[in-house]
Amino acid sequence: MISVVFDERCTACNECVAVCPGDVFDARAGQSPVIARPDDCHTCFMCELYCRTDALYVAPQTDERSVSHDQAAELSGDFRRESGWDEWGDDPRLRNQHWRLEDVFRRARGV
Amino acid sequence: MSGAEILSARADVLVLGGGLAGCWAALRAAVLGASVIVAEKGYCGTSGVAATAGPGHWWVPPEKGLRENAVSRRLAAAQGLGDPVWMMRIIERTYETLPSISSHYRYEPDDNGVIRWHALRGPEYLRALRQKVVAAGVRILDHAPAAGLLKDSAGIVTGAHGVLRQGTASEWRVRAGAVVLATGGCAFGSALLGAANNTGDGHLMAAEAGAGMSGMEFSSVFTVAPARTTMTRTMIYSFAHYYDSDGYRIVPPAGPHDNAFLAGALARGPVLCDLSAVPEDIQRQLPQISPNVVVTFRRMGIDPFRQRFPVTLTGEGTIRGVGGIRVTGPDSGCGVPGLFVAGDVASREQVTGPVSGGGAVNSAWALGSGCIAAESAVAFAGINRVLPEPAESRLAERADRAHVAREADLAGLREVIASEMLSPEKQYFRTAGNLLKTEVRLAECHRTLATLRSETTRRGQQKFRELESMLAVARWCTASALARENSLGMHRRTDTSSEEFTPFHITSCGLDMVRTRRVPVEARA
Numbered sequence: 020m021i022s023v024v025f026d027e028r029c030t031a032c033n034e035c036v037a038v039c040p041g042d043v044f045d046a047r048a049g050q051s052p053v054i055a056r057p058d059d060c061h062t063c064f065m066c067e068l069y070c071r072t073d074a075l076y077v078a079p080q081t082d083e084r085s086v087s088h089d090q091a092a093e094l095s096g097d098f099r100r101e102s103g104w105d106e107w108g109d110d111p112r113l114r115n116q117h118w119r120l121e122d123v124f125r126r127a128r129g130v
Numbered sequence: 131m132s133g134a135e136i137l138s139a140r141a142d143v144l145v146l147g148g149g150l151a152g153c154w155a156a157l158r159a160a161v162l163g164a165s166v167i168v169a170e171k172g173y174c175g176t177s178g179v180a181a182t183a184g185p186g187h188w189w190v191p192p193e194k195g196l197r198e199n200a201v202s203r204r205l206a207a208a209q210g211l212g213d214p215v216w217m218m219r220i221i222e223r224t225y226e227t228l229p230s231i232s233s234h235y236r237y238e239p240d241d242n243g244v245i246r247w248h249a250l251r252g253p254e255y256l257r258a259l260r261q262k263v264v265a266a267g268v269r270i271l272d273h274a275p276a277a278g279l280l281k282d283s284a285g286i287v288t289g290a291h292g293v294l295r296q297g298t299a300s301e302w303r304v305r306a307g308a309v310v311l312a313t314g315g316c317a318f319g320s321a322l323l324g325a326a327n328n329t330g331d332g333h334l335m336a337a338e339a340g341a342g343m344s345g346m347e348f349s350s351v352f353t354v355a356p357a358r359t360t361m362t363r364t365m366i367y368s369f370a371h372y373y374d375s376d377g378y379r380i381v382p383p384a385g386p387h388d389n390a391f392l393a394g395a396l397a398r399g400p401v402l403c404d405l406s407a408v409p410e411d412i413q414r415q416l417p418q419i420s421p422n423v424v425v426t427f428r429r430m431g432i433d434p435f436r437q438r439f440p441v442t443l444t445g446e447g448t449i450r451g452v453g454g455i456r457v458t459g460p461d462s463g464c465g466v467p468g469l470f471v472a473g474d475v476a477s478r479e480q481v482t483g484p485v486s487g488g489g490a491v492n493s494a495w496a497l498g499s500g501c502i503a504a505e506s507a508v509a510f511a512g513i514n515r516v517l518p519e520p521a522e523s524r525l526a527e528r529a530d531r532a533h534v535a536r537e538a539d540l541a542g543l544r545e546v547i548a549s550e551m552l553s554p555e556k557q558y559f560r561t562a563g564n565l566l567k568t569e570v571r572l573a574e575c576h577r578t579l580a581t582l583r584s585e586t587t588r589r590g591q592q593k594f595r596e597l598e599s600m601l602a603v604a605r606w607c608t609a610s611a612l613a614r615e616n617s618l619g620m621h622r623r624t625d626t627s628s629e630e631f632t633p634f635h636i637t638s639c640g641l642d643m644v645r646t647r648r649v650p651v652e653a654r655a
């Protein structure tokens with residue numbers, strides 16, 4: 020469940036307000052968005068991908084918002100990085116290897 | 131919400147749902163010269179079950195006999211319910227169309243330098259689709275859940291209306307020459323990744339307009355996920371071993387099987403998953419194959435390859451099930467003039483039979499049926515046709531209903547639906563007795579809901595409509611499961627023995643009174 024908006028990292032671009040498929044955030048003039056409807060969160064992590072300053076943290080538990088602020092601050096951004104988005108796009112180690120998926124299934128079946 | 135500000139617009143083609151099927155439909159219609167509007171409940175590009183996953187498409191090159199072989203294998207799996215013509219059409223469409231995504235999707239070559247055109251990671255795929263849709267001149271209404279279809283006095287669908295969750299206007303109303311319905315399957319509010327918006331709204335809208343359902347008994351798929359999470363990605367579990375809390379291995383049955391063997395164990399207590407058999411190279415590659423899987427484990431403090439962790443079974447409803455709106459012809463129509471269906475909202479029996487099409491066929495169906503529905507919609511609409519006035523155009527106010535539904539009322543009803551439709555035991559091991567109990571409970575919910583009207587807030591209206599939709603879908607699924615008395619594919623009846631039969635579909639319809647019918651599969655040459 021969406022847990023934290025780090026005000027100090029947020030540029031108030033409101034991208035997360037737009038892209039969140041659950042319409043969880045409310046924009047505020049000149050400020051970071053508020054998590055207005057946490058119970059509507061889908062725990063889909065998509066907002067994090069679109070936040071270029073890693074100012075959001077989604078806890079993987081669907082029923083829990085409480086999270087250590089330090090852990091959130093340390094981990095947020097890992098999804099965007101490992102997905103190779105934005106400034107990570109040219110890092111060869113982070114290249115999209117999704118095409119391996121069918122090979123993994125085949126190996127699991129022993130073929 | 132009388133007096134509320136309404137966003138009004140018109141288009142040749144209106145697409146409801148901006149997921150995989152809706153995006154491909156919008157693109158196809160725009161390429162054919164139509165003016166197109168997409169209305170999406172969430173955000174076109176992040177919403178829907180493909181955006182968070184990584185769909186591999188059914189991909190068969192046009193080489194000697196390959197397609198014929200692929201179709202005949204799938205036909206065998208479809209156990210009499212498949213249609214080779216539809217199968218071939220979606221294979222052809224996918225092969226012709228999918229590579230065009232490379233204008234906005236960055237394909238990475240595999241270890242041999244080969245591009246695998248059919249395998250796309252969800253977030254990047256849907257982002258690319260949105261960019262293509264925008265570049266094609268399509269207008270997107272985000273945060274615009276559709277609530278109902280508009281019809282003219284002759285019963286022809288002439289648009290739709292719904293709620294706007296953001297912005298000053300609080301409702302939208304689009305008049306269109308034809309509508310493509312692509313609102314996805316229905317997962318009954320389960321934690322299935324990406325499925326929260328897929329509550330069966332399109333099924334209900336279509337039913338109200340006169341369409342019927344088919345194959346709703348094929349709605350009993352459950353997927354393993356780490357407990358309390360949404361992470362229903364399946365790949366890594368192909369190496370899984372499962373244990374009970376005493377450390378005894380829960381052994382899967384020999385041969386092909388689904389997750390039913392875990393259902394009983396979960397009912398008795400926690401089930402722990404062991405992924406230590408995942409080869410080391412795959413462990414290392416996983417963050418770049420499925421980043422969201424790794425992120426989930428890391429944030430829970432679990433090292434999945436060295437630590438056992440508790441798992442759950444998450445219900446998929448019709449999503450990686452099969453049933454949906456009955457497709458009545460090669461144009462992807464559904465028997466309602468001006469309305470065409472695409473993707474998971476439609477029944478996929480013709481391309482998958484009674485077994486799940488997840489893994490390849492469903493995406494090819496979403497793309498293929500999206501393109502075909504769009505072409506039919508453009509042909510039906512004619513470009514810039516003068517549209518007759520719709521007969522009705524606002525959400526029914528239901529002012530006659532006694533009580534306003536509070537969130538607590540709705541939550542209670544949602545819980546009943548979940549306890550019936552998302553119970554692995556009830557859905558994996560169906561009996562007439564249990565199904566009848568489910569039917570009675572859901573009918574009670576329907577009667578309760580019929581005394582309620584929604585709050586007049588935007589969100590109140592959306593949530594009310596979602597509940598009505600999930601309930602209708604749940605009732606069609608249950609009635610259809612009762613009507614098919616023998617096991618077939620994912621539909622497992624434990625109270626009857628399997629027997630030879632002449633293939634038939636179970637169709638379902640009706641809201642106050644749910645009805646089912648056996649429809650024999652037309653004999654094919």
Ligand SMILES: Cc1cc2nc3c(=O)[nH]c(=O)nc-3n(C[C@H](O)[C@H](O)[C@H](O)COP(=O)(O)OP(=O)(O)OC[C@H]3O[C@@H](n4cnc5c(N)ncnc54)[C@H](O)[C@@H]3O)c2cc1C
Pocket residue numbers: 146147148149150151152169170171172173177178179180181183184185186187188274275276277312313314315322323324327328329330331332362363364449450472473474475487488489490491492493494496
């Ligand atoms: C975890 C997972 C993995 C999968 N992997 C594969 C795979 O590898 N291969 C494969 O072939 N298939 C796969 N599938 C299936 C595939 O993703 C679906 O078949 C495909 O996404 C269907 O497309 P769709 O557009 O019909 O539905 P979706 O992609 O779910 O889109 C439906 C859209 O409609 C919107 N909507 C809902 N209600 C309304 C409303 N009232 N008004 C407006 N909009 C609305 C939703 O917000 C959503 O954006 C997978 C599914 C899951 C869940």
Ligand code: SF4
Pocket residue numbers: 024028029030031032033034035036051052069070071072073074075
């Ligand atoms: S996307 Fe990130 S930076 Fe932009 S408003 Fe949201 S939290 Fe702030």
Ligand code: SF4
Pocket residue numbers: 020021038039040041042043059060061062063064065066067077
């Ligand atoms: S996890 Fe998904 S639903 Fe939740 S806030 Fe982020 S984008 Fe919205």
